[in-house]
Amino acid sequence: MKDYSFVSNTVIKRLPRYRRILGDLSEKGVKSVSSTELSRIAGYTASQIRQDLNNFGAFGQQGYGYNVERLQRQIGEILGLRNEYKMIVLGAGNLGQAIANYTHYYKSGYQIIAIFDVNPRLVGLRINDIEVLDAGSLTEYLENNQVDIAVITTDKDSAQAVTDVLAGSCIRGIWNFTAAEIDVPEDIVIENVHLSDSLHMLTYYMNQNGLRIKELSS
Amino acid sequence: MKDYSFVSNTVIKRLPRYRRILGDLSEKGVKSVSSTELSRIAGYTASQIRQDLNNFGAFGQQGYGYNVERLQRQIGEILGLRNEYKMIVLGAGNLGQAIANYTHYYKSGYQIIAIFDVNPRLVGLRINDIEVLDAGSLTEYLENNQVDIAVITTDKDSAQAVTDVLAGSCIRGIWNFTAAEIDVPEDIVIENVHLSDSLHMLTYYMNQNGLRIKELSS
Numbered sequence: 001m002k003d004y005s006f007v008s009n010t011v012i013k014r015l016p017r018y019r020r021i022l023g024d025l026s027e028k029g030v031k032s033v034s035s036t037e038l039s040r041i042a043g044y045t046a047s048q049i050r051q052d053l054n055n056f057g058a059f060g061q062q063g064y065g066y067n068v069e070r071l072q073r074q075i076g077e078i079l080g081l082r083n084e085y086k087m088i089v090l091g092a093g094n095l096g097q098a099i100a101n102y103t104h105y106y107k108s109g110y111q112i113i114a115i116f117d118v119n120p121r122l123v124g125l126r127i128n129d130i131e132v133l134d135a136g137s138l139t140e141y142l143e144n145n146q147v148d149i150a151v152i153t154t155d156k157d158s159a160q161a162v163t164d165v166l167a168g169s170c171i172r173g174i175w176n177f178t179a180a181e182i183d184v185p186e187d188i189v190i191e192n193v194h195l196s197d198s199l200h201m202l203t204y205y206m207n208q209n210g211l212r213i214k215e216l217s218s
Numbered sequence: 219m220k221d222y223s224f225v226s227n228t229v230i231k232r233l234p235r236y237r238r239i240l241g242d243l244s245e246k247g248v249k250s251v252s253s254t255e256l257s258r259i260a261g262y263t264a265s266q267i268r269q270d271l272n273n274f275g276a277f278g279q280q281g282y283g284y285n286v287e288r289l290q291r292q293i294g295e296i297l298g299l300r301n302e303y304k305m306i307v308l309g310a311g312n313l314g315q316a317i318a319n320y321t322h323y324y325k326s327g328y329q330i331i332a333i334f335d336v337n338p339r340l341v342g343l344r345i346n347d348i349e350v351l352d353a354g355s356l357t358e359y360l361e362n363n364q365v366d367i368a369v370i371t372t373d374k375d376s377a378q379a380v381t382d383v384l385a386g387s388c389i390r391g392i393w394n395f396t397a398a399e400i401d402v403p404e405d406i407v408i409e410n411v412h413l414s415d416s417l418h419m420l421t422y423y424m425n426q427n428g429l430r431i432k433e434l435s436s
Contacts, residue, residue, distance in 0.1 A: 020414070098312035172427070194234070194238070197234035203303060
């Protein structure tokens with residue numbers, strides 16, 4: 001895989017979204033798209049979009065725009081989506097089950113191969129045909145199976161302890177759904193989905209939006 | 219509520235995280251914290267943190283740092299967390315259920331008052347003591363109840379249609395968990411949790427991380 005470390009995080013963060021929008025267009029049978037049209041959908045300026053894509057050597061053709069399918073594939077390659085990733089889910093609660101049931105991942109190369117929980121009543125259940133295993137067997141499991149990603153959906157207070165078990169194993173990435181700030185070893189990448197942060201952002205902007213409306217009508 | 223529209227989105231986005239970290243410190247009995255200590259936990263530079271907080275008039279005291287409890291409360295006020303928000307969840311699948319079961323929201327002023335689904339087998343069920351109602355009754359429900367936020371956990375293809383039903387209602391915010399790019403009226407704020415985007419970012423950085431390690435050892 002090419003080294004894109006020269007590209008800023010802000011640009012990288014927009015790529016999955018571009019790819020998703022291109023996928024939607026492709027499903028609708030759209031063959032090519034201008035940066036202006038992408039701008040209307042994505043809400044960034046057309047010049048920003050052109051700049052973003054230029055980073056990766058993706059150039060639209062003057063008057064024709066970008067080839068939708070090719071650009072989607074190019075972005076997928078940049079994101080490493082040609083690889084296959086094996087995942088385990090730690091925590092078989094509602095959120096863990098929701099993730100295990102979200103079969104859409106399979107299509108794009110992400111495969112959940114086991115779920116772990118400490119609750120003996122959940123151990124042995126199958127969720128979306130994936131077995132729930134005893135959390136006590138996690139270390140042994142990681143020694144005997146190639147797993148790339150661990151999804152943490154435990155309670156907040158267990159998140160760091162669970163991560164410590166993952167250190168030194170085959171795990172290279174953690175997808176953390178707990179509110180905890182987790183310390184990870186250098187060879188593990190962490191991506192956080194802090195749901196309460198997202199909800200707080202929503203209500204912040206609702207308040208700002210409400211304020212603006214009140215001012216306008218006064 | 220004060221108008222903080224002069225503060226950049228990048229700064230605002232860090233606030234919920236600062237607040238969460240301060241909450242953790244407060245739970246551990248920590249009374250004051252320096253920007254250097256915050257920097258170690260949050261991973262931003264101390265000067266960045268000081269700049270961020272200065273935007274809101276929160277000043278640490280030289281040699282003493284920030285008062286943890288007061289700063290947490292100040293950030294909460296900026297984020298509008300003193301308000302109470304009524305929420306409904308659209309879609310009673312695993313993710314909708316996970317959100318309905320995440321009772322932590324209640325403590326911080328977010329209350330889920332109903333869940334809607336099109337599936338007649340789910341209608342009438344109670345999840346975390348919240349009733350699942352028929353999606354067909356949504357418009358009527360919104361006319362008779364004060365609701366602030368709609369959480370969309372339907373399938374992607376229904377997301378826009380559901381949003382169109384919300385337009386013109388009491389709803390002021392949408393928390394969108396589907397992969398859809400939704401068009402919302404100007405008086406509604408939208409916050410997206412695009413899980414697949416987050417997963418793609420994780421694997422992008424895993425690949426970049428792996429590459430770096432390979433180069434170093436060669």
